[in-house]
Amino acid sequence: MQRNHxxxxxxxxxxxxxxxxxxxxxxxxxDVMSAVLPGQFAMVWIPGVNELPMSVxxxxxxxxxxxxxxxxxxxxxxxxxxxxxxxxxxRGPYGNSFDLKQGxxxxxxxxxxxxxxxRLLTFVKPDDDVTVxxxxxxxxxxxxxxxxNNLLKNNxxxxxxxxxxxxxxxxxxxxxxxxxxxxxxxxxxxxxxxPEIMMYxxxxxxxxxxxxxxxxxxxxxxxxxxxxxxxxxGEDLVxxxxxxxxxxHLLLNKEFGHFHxxxxxxxxxx
Amino acid sequence: xxxSLVTSIGKIQLERPVMLAxxxxxxxxxxxxxxxxxxxxxxxxxxLSTEPWDGYPNPTIFSVNGGGWINAVGLSNPGAPNFxxxxxxxxxxxxxxxxxxxxxxxxxxxxxxxxxxxxxxxELNLSCPHVAKVGLEVGDDPELVKKIVSAVKNSTHxxxxxxxxxGTTHYLxxxxxxxxxxxxxxxxxxxxxxxxIDVETQRPILSNKFGGLSGTPIKPIALRxxxxxxxxxxxxxxxxxxxxxxxxxxxxxxxxSSAIQLGSAIGDNWIHVFNDINxxxxxxxxxxxxxxxDEMVGLAKKS
Numbered sequence: 172m173q174r175n176h177x178x179x180x181x182x183x184x185x186x187x188x189x190x191x192x193x194x195x196x197x198x199x200x201x202d203v204m205s206a207v208l209p210g211q212f213a214m215v216w217i218p219g220v221n222e223l224p225m226s227v228x229x230x231x232x233x234x235x236x237x238x239x240x241x242x243x244x245x246x247x248x249x250x251x252x253x254x255x256x257x258x259x260x261x262r263g264p265y266g267n268s269f270d271l272k273q274g275x276x277x278x279x280x281x282x283x284x285x286x287x288x289x290r291l292l293t294f295v296k297p298d299d300d301v302t303v304x305x306x307x308x309x310x311x312x313x314x315x316x317x318x319x320n321n322l323l324k325n326n327x328x329x330x331x332x333x334x335x336x337x338x339x340x341x342x343x344x345x346x347x348x349x350x351x352x353x354x355x356x357x358x359x360x361x362x363x364x365x366p367e368i369m370m371y372x373x374x375x376x377x378x379x380x381x382x383x384x385x386x387x388x389x390x391x392x393x394x395x396x397x398x399x400x401x402x403x404x405g406e407d408l409v410x411x412x413x414x415x416x417x418x419x420h421l422l423l424n425k426e427f428g429h430f431h432x433x434x435x436x437x438x439x440x441x
Numbered sequence: 442x443x444x445s446l447v448t449s450i451g452k453i454q455l456e457r458p459v460m461l462a463x464x465x466x467x468x469x470x471x472x473x474x475x476x477x478x479x480x481x482x483x484x485x486x487x488x489l490s491t492e493p494w495d496g497y498p499n500p501t502i503f504s505v506n507g508g509g510w511i512n513a514v515g516l517s518n519p520g521a522p523n524f525x526x527x528x529x530x531x532x533x534x535x536x537x538x539x540x541x542x543x544x545x546x547x548x549x550x551x552x553x554x555x556x557x558x559x560x561x562x563x564e565l566n567l568s569c570p571h572v573a574k575v576g577l578e579v580g581d582d583p584e585l586v587k588k589i590v591s592a593v594k595n596s597t598h599x600x601x602x603x604x605x606x607x608g609t610t611h612y613l614x615x616x617x618x619x620x621x622x623x624x625x626x627x628x629x630x631x632x633x634x635x636x637x638i639d640v641e642t643q644r645p646i647l648s649n650k651f652g653g654l655s656g657t658p659i660k661p662i663a664l665r666x667x668x669x670x671x672x673x674x675x676x677x678x679x680x681x682x683x684x685x686x687x688x689x690x691x692x693x694x695x696x697x698s699s700a701i702q703l704g705s706a707i708g709d710n711w712i713h714v715f716n717d718i719n720x721x722x723x724x725x726x727x728x729x730x731x732x733x734x735d736e737m738v739g740l741a742k743k744s
Contacts, residue, residue, distance in 0.1 A: 177504035181641040214500075218642040222499035246499065258642055262504070394502040396708040398465055399514055400487070406471035411711060435493035436468035437519045 174203060177396065179216055179260035184253050185235075190314035194283065195251050196228060196239045197259070204236035204261060205229075208268030209290035210387045210415040213238075214395040216260030220249035224392040224410070226286040226364070227264065229293055241283050265395050266414045269385055272360030273299055279349055279373045281306040281365025285315045287387050287414075288364055292322040300327040302352065306345025306369060310338035346372040353380045361385070361418075367441055371428030374418040384418035390431060401432065444726035446719055448482070448734040450699045451625045451677040452600045453562050455535060457482035458734055459690060459718050462681050462702035463539040463564060463604070464488065464512075468519060470528055477534045480715030484534060485702065486524065488541035488566040490575075491550055493520035498648045503637045509656030509683070510705050511635045513571040513649035516541055525554035532559065537602070541566040541575045544585075545592035552596040560599055565589065567615060568606025568631035570653045577631070581610040583618035590622035602679065606631030607662070616670055626677040628702065629666045633659055656705035659683045664696050671697025671739050685709065687721020694722075694734065695741040 174180065182199040189195055204213060207227045215238060216222040223246040228237035242251040253259060269287070271294050278301065280288040285305060295301055301323055307313045312334075319330045332340030333348050341348060346369055353361070353376050361377040361384040363370045370386040377384035390402035390409045397411035405424040407413065421427045430438040448458040460483040466472050467487040476484050496517025503511045518524070521540070528536060538560050540551050552563065567586060569576025579585055586603070593601050603619040605612045605627060616627055632653025637646045663682025671678055680693030685706035693701050706714045722734075731737055 175504070175506070178506060179503075179639070179646070181639065216500055216646070218639070218644055221648070222501075260639065260642075260646075393496070393499055393514060393517075394512075394708070396502075396504075397711060398502065398510070398512075398704065398708045400466035400468050400472060401517075403466070403469045403472050406469070406475040408466070408472070432468070434495035435517055435519050436487070437493060437523055 176203070176263055176265070179262045181258050181260050184255055184257050184259060187255055190239065191312050193242045194239060194314060196237050197250070197253055198230050198235055198237040199259070200235050201261060202234050204264065205234050207236070207264040209287045209294060210268040211264040211266045212414060213261050213263035214265070214392070215250060217246070217249040217253060218258060218260065221246035223247060223250065224395060225250070226283070226387070227290070228286045229290050239283050239286050263395065265410055269362055269387070269415050271295070272383060274359035275300045275357065277302050277304070277352060277358045277361045279304045279306070279345060279361070279363040279365070279369070281345060281369045282312070284365025284387070286364070288362065289315055289318060289322065291362060292319060295326060297325055302329045302331065304345050304348055305330065305332045306365065307332065308335045310334060313339055345369060346376065349373050349376050353377055353382060358382050367428055367431070374421055378418045378422060385415050386418065386421060387414045388416060388427070389414070391434065401436065403432070442732050444723055444732055446723060446734065448700050450679055453626065455482035455700060457719050458694070458700040458722065459715050460537070460679070460700060460702045461485055462704035463566065464514065465704035465707060470531055470534070473531070473534045473536060476712060476715065479712045480719050482535065482700065483537055483561060485537040485564055486539050487518045488516050488539040488569065489518050489521040489524050489551060490516065490541055491521060491547050493523060494518055500646055500648060503646050503652070505637070505654070505656070505658065507658070509654055509658040510708060511637055511647065511652040511654050512632065513647045513652030515649060516569060516572050516575070521551035521554045525558055528558050535561045537562045537564050539564045539566050539604070541569060543574045543579065545588045548589055548593045549596050552593060562600040562602055562625070563593060563597065564602040564604050564628060565593065566604055568604050568608070570606060570608070570632055570634040571649055571651055577606055577608040580605055580615045581608040583610065583614050586615055586618040587622045590619050590624050594623045600625035602626040602628050604628040604631055607633050612666065613669065613673065616674060616676070620674055620676055624676070626679060627670060628679040628681050629670055630659070630663045630682050633662070655683065657683045657685060660689060664692055667693055667698050668696040668741070672742060685714065687718045687725065690718050690722055691725055691737070694737050695739070697739040697742065699734065699738050
């Protein structure tokens with residue numbers, strides 16, 4: 172019988188990888204989650220702790236998937252602290268996915284926003300020319316650089332890392348590099364996921380050059396299925412209409428890049 | 442003559458009989474506008490309290506095997522003052538403001554916040570089954586219900602609806618108390634207290650352990666309540682509980698409700714459900730030769 176995607180499946184964490192001091196990847200076996208599309212997410216239950224929306228990370232092994240989590244609030248810290256052999260509950264996948272163009276592509280990711288970017292790389296065609304921009308504050312927060320190079324080993328590609336403090340790669344904000352690249356090149360598609368200000372600038376820059384651009388948004392979520400309304404951005408529901416939105420649609424949204432809602436539903440500035 | 446979907450719930454008139462139930466998607470005016478454009482006859486806000494509430498930690502919702510949802514969101518809301526500010530610019534959407542509180546003064550304070558807002562009615566949440574000191578705990582106390590309804594009726598000329606549910610006091614006593622105090626309409630019913638346990642981890646799934654069951658499993662119960670209320674009292678009724686198709690909606694109208702609310706169906710069928718149900722009711726009226734919703738209200742009681 173086909174699994175009802177709203178029903179929580181209990182999975183056992185099989186392996187934990189420390190990506191940085193604050194970011195871990197937890198690997199588990201699940202056919203459904205291993206096959207999700209880039210941009211889709213799961214609601215992940217840490218029994219006794221919390222439940223939170225997570226983009227589904229790829230695994231190099233078939234039939235497996237992963238979550239890459241940064242320790243931040245109670246829920247993400249709870250997931251970060253899950254050890255090998257512990258149970259987590261997974262429901263989904265939910266949401267839409269990126270519309271992948273062919274040709275010259277630019278992917279812009281920051282922090283755990285790189286997760287859907289890595290999954291997107293598994294869908295590129297062999298002759299796509301792919302540039303991946305990885306933005307981080309500092310050297311010890313850089314991860315997935317080797318993975319990106321590895322996933323693109325059969326493609327013409329560039330993986331460029333920027334750090335705000337210049338301790339690794341190019342110095343400066345990743346969006347400065349976006350500005351440079353979109354000024355000097357034509358891209359057939361620009362895709363971004365990460366901190367909202369980074370996505371907002373990336374969408375603005377790409378859109379100003381007339382490029383096709385999409386962003387995968389993150390919001391606080393409770394239900395994941397379009398009932399609770401927690402994840403609304405203007406009139407859009409990230410869980411149901413997203414997570415992926417076209418840049419031209421986002422730039423008409425008064426909240427994108429400026430506000431998110433807290434647990435009570437009150438708008439707060441970024 | 443083409444049938445009309447216009448319906449009256451006492452003094453409240455709606456272009457269409459299908460509304461968004463409280464607790465669902467109700468925190469952004471932009472979303473309200475979208476739901477109205479999608480066919481909702483009115484939208485009921487999340488239940489508002491005097492102060493902002495964060496609600497419970499996740500998990501707050503559970504999908505029941507076989508249909509329906511159990512939720513314990515915990516009445517998260519931005520608080521009446523913030524919400525009132527947000528809807529001040531509302532021009533088009535028929536908004537019903539849902540209020541939750543413990544004492545008459547809570548409700549009086551909240552109603553005052555909306556003096557500059559376009560609000561077509563207030564709905565008093567006397568039936569949320571998963572938050573202490575409010576909701577069902579208030580609805581279970583008919584004397585307190587009388588005081589609250591009287592206080593709100595004395596604070597506003599806007600129609601006031603009481604939303605009742607299945608608690609420890611017979612819900613008809615709550616209905617009776619509300620009617621005695623001048624209520625304009627009744628919404629029946631709220632979610633029903635329930636829970637879910639995960640067998641692998643051997644613990645309750647919802648962080649609050651108990652939540653409210655909604656969706657298709659409660660529809661026959663809600664329908665029975667509407668039928669009972671309409672058989673016993675001459676009060677306008679809004680049917681709510683597990684409605685997901687036009688046939689469900691027509692059943693509730695035949696049982697005695699003048700309009701219906703839905704929420705869980707959005708989780709299953711997304712917001713197209715409003716238009717789908719409106720169209721279904723319209724076709725049914727055409728086929729059966731009705732020109733107005735009012736002609737069908739309570740018909741099942743005649744047979």
